[in-house]
Every structure is written in structure tokens, then in C-alpha cells.
Amino acid sequence: MTRVFAAPDGSWRVMADTRSPLTASPLHRSVWVKPLPRERLIATLRPMRRYLQTAGLAGSPCDVAELSRTALAAGVTRVTPVGAMLQSYAGEPHDGVYALQRYSRRVAVQADPARFATTACLDDLARPVVLPPPTGPLLGKEDVQAPARELGRADAELYFRSGGSTGAPALSVFSYDDYDTQMHAAARGLLAAGYDPVGDRTANLFYCGGMYGSFISFFSVLERLGGVQLPLSAGPDHRATAQAIVDHGADTLFGMPSYLWQLLNAEADALRAYGGLRKVFYGGEHFTEEQRRTLKADFGIEVVRSVTYGSTDLGPLGYQCTESSGGVHHLHADLHTMEIVDLAEDRPVAPGETGRLVFTTHARRGQQLGRYLIGDLGREVPGRCACGRHAPRFELMGRTGDVMRVATYFLNHRRFLTLAGERGGLRGELQIRLDRTDVRERLTVRVEQAPATDPDRLREVFLSGYPELRSAVSEGLLDLVVEATPGASLDRSPTSGKLLAVVDARR
Ligand SMILES: [Zn+2]
Numbered sequence: 213m214t215r216v217f218a219a220p221d222g223s224w225r226v227m228a229d230t231r232s233p234l235t236a237s238p239l240h241r242s243v244w245v246k247p248l249p250r251e252r253l254i255a256t257l258r259p260m261r262r263y264l265q266t267a268g269l270a271g272s273p274c275d276v277a278e279l280s281r282t283a284l285a286a287g288v289t290r291v292t293p294v295g296a297m298l299q300s301y302a303g304e305p306h307d308g309v310y311a312l313q314r315y316s317r318r319v320a321v322q323a324d325p326a327r328f329a330t331t332a333c334l335d336d337l338a339r340p341v342v343l344p345p346p347t348g349p350l351l352g353k354e355d356v357q358a359p360a361r362e363l364g365r366a367d368a369e370l371y372f373r374s375g376g377s378t379g380a381p382a383l384s385v386f387s388y389d390d391y392d393t394q395m396h397a398a399a400r401g402l403l404a405a406g407y408d409p410v411g412d413r414t415a416n417l418f419y420c421g422g423m424y425g426s427f428i429s430f431f432s433v434l435e436r437l438g439g440v441q442l443p444l445s446a447g448p449d450h451r452a453t454a455q456a457i458v459d460h461g462a463d464t465l466f467g468m469p470s471y472l473w474q475l476l477n478a479e480a481d482a483l484r485a486y487g488g489l490r491k492v493f494y495g496g497e498h499f500t501e502e503q504r505r506t507l508k509a510d511f512g513i514e515v516v517r518s519v520t521y522g523s524t525d526l527g528p529l530g531y532q533c534t535e536s537s538g539g540v541h542h543l544h545a546d547l548h549t550m551e552i553v554d555l556a557e558d559r560p561v562a563p564g565e566t567g568r569l570v571f572t573t574h575a576r577r578g579q580q581l582g583r584y585l586i587g588d589l590g591r592e593v594p595g596r597c598a599c600g601r602h603a604p605r606f607e608l609m610g611r612t613g614d615v616m617r618v619a620t621y622f623l624n625h626r627r628f629l630t631l632a633g634e635r636g637g638l639r640g641e642l643q644i645r646l647d648r649t650d651v652r653e654r655l656t657v658r659v660e661q662a663p664a665t666d667p668d669r670l671r672e673v674f675l676s677g678y679p680e681l682r683s684a685v686s687e688g689l690l691d692l693v694v695e696a697t698p699g700a701s702l703d704r705s706p707t708s709g710k711l712l713a714v715v716d717a718r719r
Pocket residue numbers: 533534535536542597598599600601
């Protein structure tokens with residue numbers, strides 16, 4: 213019935229037995245080999261299920277698949293290849309349970325869905341998040357490029373292009389875990405801004421391809437929220453895009469303002485006749501107040517909010533709540549800390565003053581993205597928001613590059629935009645071009661041509677509303693020109709399609 217094969221030096225022993233019932237092993241490099249026909253496997257093993265733990269299986273892929281099911285059904289809790297029964301991975305369940313499960317409790321809080329529709333997590337309503345204060349030097353884009361090239365495989369799973377429209381593209385590198393954390397944060401922010409995953413039907417109109425992250429990211433966000441999505445992307449065929457929006461009943465648009473503005477203008481008749489658009493969530497740029505009014509008055513759009521405020525390098529940084537307007541955002545305080553430093557010197561600004569925004573991210577594996585100068589200007593918004601969230605608020609005040617040193621003065625593109633919208637009635641886009649003539653510098657404000665556009669009147673508005681500009685012109689240091697031009701001829705980034713706020717042709 214049993215035959216014993218042993219090593220000549222006694223270092224191992226195999227007991228070959230013709231009987232099936234299980235037997236305790238003598239251990240010490242001695243194994244039993246017993247036959248067990250497949251159809252008797254469950255009947256034989258099941259009575260021993262309290263003692264069964266790991267089964268090592270050898271066989272063809274189909275054998276392993278079939279026998280694994282049978283072994284688990286018989287009471288085995290773990291199946292491995294023969295020879296790997298002693299190996300395990302971090303966090304592997306043991307005896308059929310996760311190691312710490314028996315010490316944990318499952319708890320639940322149910323909040324009224326109607327009153328908490330825009331609240332993804334109760335924590336921030338209860339208390340502020342406290343993260344360690346940022347330390348180290350201020351970093352710019354160049355400072356994070358070189359370390360990103362040295363990342364190991366585990367931290368370098370997803371590559372996005374992050375600007376660099378000329379020369380070698382700058383890249384942002386993510387692990388999928390980091391990406392997932394960020395997409396969940398952006399999803400919470402979208403809920404706060406009034407996106408409704410049950411009711412809204414979204415056309416995703418961000419730019420796609422060329423390693424750009426925006427379309428993919430919002431695809432991921434909508435997937436995580438379980439929202440209805442038409443992944444159209446920012447295509448050049450406005451007619452086909454509008455047709456798809458109408459045919460599939462989209463009521464929500466995600467995209468960059470300059471693209472959405474062009475689409476709505478090009479297909480104004482069809483989209484107004486459709487009348488189904490209700491919400492616009494934008495990113496990458498901003499709508500002017502006049503553009504917002506047009507979206508509401510002409511297209512019946514009720515909600516116009518930031519889809520997220522973020523950057524490719526750092527991911528989502530801020531979100532709008534239903535109480536936020538214009539460029540005001542809450543910080544994603546569970547992921548980042550924020551500082552605001554002076555325009556010229558690396559010191560904090562006084563509370564409420566505009567300065568350069570600096571973010572330190574605390575939720576990134578393998579990369580130190582501390583005290584990162586994002587290139588945006590902003591100011592702190594004091595006090596607790598009416599929405600009840602503790603997360604700090606800031607208001608975006610333009611790009612660092614929007615501040616131009618012209619004719620010895622610092623001029624801000626934002627100021628032109630505000631004056632044109634509020635006092636000049638401009639509804640379209642605006643771009644500033646700087647040139648150097650033989651005698652002095654020239655600042656050309658290029659505004660989108662519309663029936664009501666009046667360049668002379670706009671020039672008066674700028675001069676009367678912007679004292680530094682008025683001084684530069686009256687002192688003979690600067691020529692101010694306002695010209696109306698078709699929207700399509702304004703300069704845009706060749707890769708991302710973003711409207712260039714300032715085109716500096718002096719260099
Ligand atoms: Zn709020």
C-alpha cells in the first residue's frame with residue numbers, strides 16, 4: 213500500500229501511498245503522495261475543511277482553473293503553484309480573512325440626499341484638515357522635470373504633457389494610484405459645484421490626444437461618478453459636435469472656454485433651437501462676465517462654473533461650491549497646502565493681497581512636489597464660506613504672464629478684460645499684443661469682432677479706467693491701439709488651443 217523513496221543520505225523522503233484519505237505529515241522534508249480522483253475531491257476534502265488552508269496546484273491552465281474552483285469549494289482558502297505555498301504578498305488574506313478585519317467595525321452615516329446632493333464627504337463640514345506646514349525652496353516647472361525623469365517604474369505609469377508648446381514638451385508623471393486619488397478629488401469638487409451624476413448628460417469637449425490630460429481626466433472623473441458621458445472631445449467640426457449634442461440630449465458641457473465659445477457661436481442657431489443646454493463646467497481658462505451673461509441669456513444655460521482648478525503637474529487644486537462665483541475656489545485641503553507669496557519677492561503677502569500662488573502636494577507617491585509656483589496669481593478670500601466648508605478659499609487673479617512690464621509700468625491683462633466687459637460691453641474674447649516700434653512701445657488690444665464692437669469707444673474706456681495706462685500714453689512712452697478682429701484670427705496655443713492672453717512680440 214505504501215512505498216517509501218528516500219535520499220541515500222536521508223535528507224528527504226517521499227511516501228507513495230495508493231490510499232486517498234488525508235494523513236498528517238511527519239514534516240522534516242517528508243511528503244505523502246496520494247491519488248485523489250477529481251470527482252471524489254470535494255467528498256474527500258470537505259470533512260477536513262476546518263484544517264484546510266493552502267493548496268498547491270500543478271497542471272494545465274484549464275486544470276488549474278477548474279481545480280482551483282473545486283479546491284475553494286471544498287474549503288481551501290488559498291491556492292498557489294506547487295512550490296510557492298510558503299510565499300505570500302503584502303496584505304494577502306490569511307485563513308479566509310484580511311488580517312485586521314476582526315479588529316475593525318463597519319459604520320454608516322446616512323444624510324438626507326436632497327440636502328447633501330453637493331456634499332461628497334462630511335469631514336470638511338465638521339473640521340479643517342491640518343497638514344504639515346510646507347518647507348524647502350520654492351520650485352518652478354524646470355525644477356520638477358529632471359527628478360520626474362528619474363522615477364522608478366512603480367511611480368511612472370502615466371505620462372501627461374504639461375505645456376512646453378515650443379521645444380521639448382514638459383511632462384508630468386503619475387502612478388495610477390496618484391491619478392486615482394486625484395480623479396476622486398476632482399469628482400468631489402464637481403459634485404460641490406453642482407454637477408448631478410444622476411440627471412446630467414455631459415458632452416466631454418476637452419482636447420484629446422497628444423499626451424494631453426484634460427479629456428482623459430474628465431473621462432475618468434465622469435466614470436468614477438457614474439455620470440452619462442458623450443466623449444466627443446474638442447473636434448474642429450462644430451456642426452457634427454452640435455448635432456451629437458442635440459441627438460443625444462446632452463444638457464451639460466465640459467470644456468475650455470475658448471473652444472466652447474467658438475462652438476456656441478458657430479452653431480448658435482442649432483443650439484438655441486435645441487434649447488436643452490443647462491450647465492457649463494469649464495477649465496483651463498475663464499469666461500468673462502459678459503460671456504457668462506451671453507451663455508445665460510442667449511442659450512438658457514443656468515449654471516456656469518469651474519470644472520476644477522488645477523494643473524497637469526499637481527492635479528486638481530481647487531473646486532467651486534455652489535456659493536463660489538468668478539474665480540473663487542476652495543482649496544482641495546485634504547491633498548494640498550497653499551501659500552501666497554509676493555509678486556517680486558519670496559515672502560508671504562499681507563492677508564487679502566494678490567500674489568503668486570504656491571501649492572505643496574501631500575498626496576503624491578515617489579515625487580516631492582513641495583512649494584510649487586504654479587504660475588497663477590491669486591488672493592486669499594477671508595472667512596468661512598456660506599456653504600459651510602472649512603477648506604480655505606482663494607480667488608484666481610490671472611496668470612503670472614498676464615502682468616506685463618510695458619513702458620516702465622506693470623499692466624495686467626485682467627484689468628483690460630474687466631474694463632472691456634464692465635464698461636465697454638465687450639462680449640467676446642480679448643488679446644493683447646506688444647510690439648516695439650522705432651520710437652516707443654505699442655500695446656494693441658485685439659477684441660473679437662461683433663456687430664456692437666466699437667474700438668474707439670473701448671480705447672476711451674481703457675484710458676479713462678486704467679490710470680497707469682493713461683500715464684504711459686500721455687507721457688509718450690506707449691501707443692495704444694484697439695482693433696476688432698474675427699475670433700478665429702486671434703493667436704492660440706498651437707498645441708492646446710488655449711487663447712494666448714498676451715502675445716509679446718518685442719523679443
Ligand atoms: Zn463654499
